[in-house]
Amino acid sequence: MTVLKALKKMFGKSEVEQLATETAAPVKQPPAAPQAPAPSAPLKTEAPAPVRAEKPAEAKPRRERKPKPAASTWKLEDFAVEPQEGKTRFHDFKLSPELMHAIHDLGFPYCTPIQAQVLGYTLRGKDAIGRAQTGTGKTAAFLISIITQLQQTPPPKERYMGEPRALIIAPTRELVVQIAKDAAALTKYTGLNVMTFVGGMDFDKQLKALEARHCDILVATPGRLLDFNQRGEAHLDMVEVLVLDEADRMLDMGFIPQVRQIIRQTPPKSERQTLLFSATFTEDVMNLAKQWTTDPAIVEIEPENVASETVEQHVYAVAGSDKYKLLYNLVTENKWERVMVFANRKDEVRRIEERLVRDGVNAAQLSGDVPQHKRIKTLESFREGRITVLVATDVAGRGIHIDGISHVINFTLPEDPDDYVHRIGRTGRAGTSGVSISFAGEDDSYQLPAIEALLGRKISCEMPPTELLKPVPRKHH
Missing domain, CATH: 3.40.50.300 (P-loop containing nucleotide triphosphate hydrolases)
Structure with missing residues (x-):
């Protein structure tokens, strides 16, 4: 310590710190060396001062990152x-x-x-x-x-x-x-x-x-x-x-x-x-x-490469008023554990999630209205299996890569056919198989022809089994 003090007197503080930094990381390649000088360079306003002051500390992360x-x-x-x-x-x-x-x-x-x-x-x-x-x-x-x-x-x-x-x-x-x-x-x-x-x-x-x-x-x-x-x-x-x-x-x-x-x-x-x-x-x-x-x-x-062969696609023709019953019964009757549900609007997403939670399903929502820290927590919970159903808009669903999503449900058909391909691509990833089920109601079934044109094939419309349209049991609060 006394040697360091003596050196500081002789050379001035910044040169000693530079010396200390250089000796602490003897293996460092040339790029690190030119970064220490020029403490007074007046290039940018405000930013340089604190940056220069923190110079010696900068060697630490660099040393840690030396694999x-x-x-x-x-x-x-x-x-x-x-x-x-x-x-x-x-x-x-x-x-x-x-x-x-x-x-x-x-x-x-x-x-x-x-x-x-x-x-x-x-x-x-x-x-x-x-x-x-x-x-x-x-x-x-x-x-x-x-x-x-x-x-x-x-x-x-x-x-x-x-x-x-x-x-x-x-x-x-x-x-x-x-x-x-x-x-x-x-x-x-x-x-x-x-x-x-x-x-x-x-x-x-x-x-x-x-x-x-x-x-x-x-x-x-x-x-x-x-x-x-x-x-x-x-x-x-x-x-x-x-x-x-x-x-x-x-x-x-x-x-x-x-x-x-x-x-x-x-x-x-x-x-x-x-x-x-x-x-x-x-x-x-x-x-x-x-x-x-x-x-x-x-x-x-071509997007056909993404409409993966590993995703089995279904379309159920269902009245708008029956869509929620169908969703609830599909998830609970089949005991699905990792399901992603897409809807076109934020208010729809919120409504679906609130009803699922009220009816005892472990659900969460992901839309532009949800604060970021909560979105990250929600994604982690979904990834770890603590959340069964994740309800999202297309914007929030972009860039989500979670393994093991078994089913994607399109509560409403997307207005842009490309979004259909993107949505169903959340399942059947990394060589596993997945299932997508789309609900085609009176308000959105007209989107189907454009989706089929993009896929280059027909998706046959099925009637959902009647047991999947039974009323949702009332929960006692």
């Missing part, structure tokens, strides 16, 4: 995948050993069609727009592309904490959390940091994470990202790769003005790589793609 020795014991030979006719392997692309190690851990031997096509363009630095549903592997496609870009290009020497190098914008909090989870798994051996900004969660907690270490990949909802940006906490002028996920959904939810504001803060499109994904290519989506990308490759994956 490099583990990575070195792993060799690419440990990930043997035989070439197969008509399939693309991750080995067929020039990916780093660290990234291949993570892909191996996740058990992905071959690329999905969208991964094979997108990576063929994006790894060469091209912009791309992709039409694909959730569940096609598009998230891994853009994440692998981002990670490769960040590994191949060294970070700038002069860099603040709140300056992400890659930015992914997604419309819902659930989707942001899911993308960040996938990103954490894929960056496991790379030393890259992933952060999330979502509304409805503790702002200060997210700010502390941002001030503690450099941000390489930022996944955010538009509103919360703008909050950080307008407060001068996040700066987007160093973004090398920009991803817009579910662009059609962002249009539907009215987020495009916010997204425009965000994009104006990033480098010009000629100086960044831009990837845009959408479940549909409407005229509006294509106009946005034209404004934000440069000569993009266009990749389309």
